[in-house]
Amino acid sequence: MLAKRGRLQAILSAGVLFREDTLTKALRERVKQLGGQISPLPDDTFRESGTKVKTARLEIDLRR
Numbered sequence: 001m002l003a004k005r006g007r008l009q010a011i012l013s014a015g016v017l018f019r020e021d022t023l024t025k026a027l028r029e030r031v032k033q034l035g036g037q038i039s040p041l042p043d044d045t046f047r048e049s050g051t052k053v054k055t056a057r058l059e060i061d062l063r064r
Contacts, residue, residue: 002034007061014040014054036060 002008016024016038031038041055 002060002062005063007063008036008059010058011041012038012056012058014056016058017056031058031060034060034062035064 016027017040019025028038036059038056038058041057043052043054045055046053
């Protein structure tokens with residue numbers, strides 16, 4: 001649950017950007033309804049951690 005004037009930022013698997021299953025599509029729709037966005041991160045974002053996993057950033061800001 002996000003507070004009425006809350007802010008959420010999360011790192012997700014990049015699959016959230018292209019998967020077409022019911023749950024993922026519902027997540028994208030809900031983020032859109034809340035005025036949020038899901039943005040891909042550069043491929044080398046976590047290179048220093050020794051991984052090449054593709055990721056995305058989810059951001060919802062209800063303070064606006």
